[in-house]
Amino acid sequence: MSRIYDRVALIGLGLIASSMFWAIKRAGLAGEVTGYARSAETRDTARRIGLCDRVCDTAAEAVQDADLVVLCVPVGAMEQVAREIAPALKPGATLSDVGSVKRAVIDAVGPHLPDDVFFVPAHPLAGTEHSGPESGFAELFDDRWCLLVPVPDTPQAPVAQLRELWQGMGALVEEMDAEHHDLVLAVTSHAPHLIAYTMVGVADDLRRVTDSEVIKYSAAGFRDFTRIAASDPTMWRDVFLNNKDATLEILGRFTEELFALQRAIRTGDGDHLHDYFTRTRAIRRGIIEAGQDTDAPDFGRQKVIK
């Protein structure tokens, strides 16, 4: 794979940025990768583990002469970072981000950018429940989608170049507008996360079932919820606050459906339940056929090292 950017700057050094660094190195996609994190502890960790070719003590220093700058901070921190780095951005540079919501990021970041910088928001649909500079790995984006959400009037060249970078990191790339992105993600990610957080909270609250019982017997469905509900609290707080409308809309639809199923349970309407469960089973089939999961019977069957 040939070099796509001479210099890339990663602002924020968590799971996504650290995975980007290792993926960029794996394929030799950039000449130099600089990095910056607000916390001195994170910067020290990054230096210790060799994360980034150069770790800088200010964001402005990290973006100096960078051809691509990627904001990898929680959505709620994007505006402040944009303000800080805007004066230091190189003319002709591309600015991107990896935030899980796009309309709010565009509105927060866009106004601070100089006219001679190209803004190409992006969102890689990949992650684990871990966070921090030591959680990244080069394979995180392999065969996962990365959605590019270019703002109107962006020329084709910087979009195409960023697409090449993501493909070089292993991702499949599509373009989408910001509003549609936020709705699709509300369905496939944001609402499911809130629901998982809620269910885990309920279990924890229930005094008649002990914590140790919840934990011991978690294999039976609940465990996957706890995995989702272990994701980074700050990141998810910002996601919900910044994709409010779409998330609330989907949750409204969800509650409506849930009430209908609860009523079917209460009234003993077995046909309604059976039909519903048969339909959802078919959707799973589609996901396996689309290559986004395997058919291996591993639900509840993670290998446990004793």
Added chain:
Amino acid sequence: MSRIYDRVALIGLGLIASSMFWAIKRAGLAGEVTGYARSAETRDTARRIGLCDRVCDTAAEAVQDADLVVLCVPVGAMEQVAREIAPALKPGATLSDVGSVKRAVIDAVGPHLPDDVFFVPAHPLAGTEHSGPESGFAELFDDRWCLLVPVPDTPQAPVAQLRELWQGMGALVEEMDAEHHDLVLAVTSHAPHLIAYTMVGVADDLRRVTDSEVIKYSAAGFRDFTRIAASDPTMWRDVFLNNKDATLEILGRFTEELFALQRAIRTGDGDHLHDYFTRTRAIRRGIIEAGQDTDAPDFGRQKVIK
């Protein structure tokens, strides 16, 4: 491992029964294992793949002379099967089951049993999203819990013997009373399943997000829901209809919490969200420490064979 029963009969030949057969064979826990399934097609499949030492064409024939009979049919079918086999049960035999609810099974099955048969209900907390006679494997119960729910006045010996069998199949065994079992499972399994089914149904209904988008971008949290929501529809219909009170209670608590979080999103109360998400993250840590999952960052990272 030494033989624990001379003859075991498995009634119903789905995921659990077929896994029991392979686990019993792996450790030599029984002399002969007979099997019966209502569908001729399932019986043919069982004969073809060597599932059970002998597949019988009636349930009564399968239980003849069996020291242990295990009902592995959906909860809603238990009463009918109990009626059919009761006259053929050997005096002194143990009858058990693997149903996901216990109070309703005890009430449905108990009254049909002769006085000289010991009834020891059980529930192995193990499964995959697959079903049918070909879905079983010997390792399904390894390191998983099996809950025994003996009815009052059952002597110790048959309970201890069944415990040995489950331990021989790799499971960890605990005893619990029926009401507590049903509440614990409502929290750790039944409510999470209904919630996952609901969310997958909502995604499928939403006309502004295409099916293909839901499927393509499912890695971001939603995918684990589809896995849960792919479980056997008949089994789950029966679970909800037969653990109605506990499931509705937990769903009521869930809705209450969800509304509180929705309100926090609507009013922009980031602290409430952050505190909640921090608390649920700690629960995940407990599950990993309890050995019921690994810490590997595999969320959304199933290996996909292209």
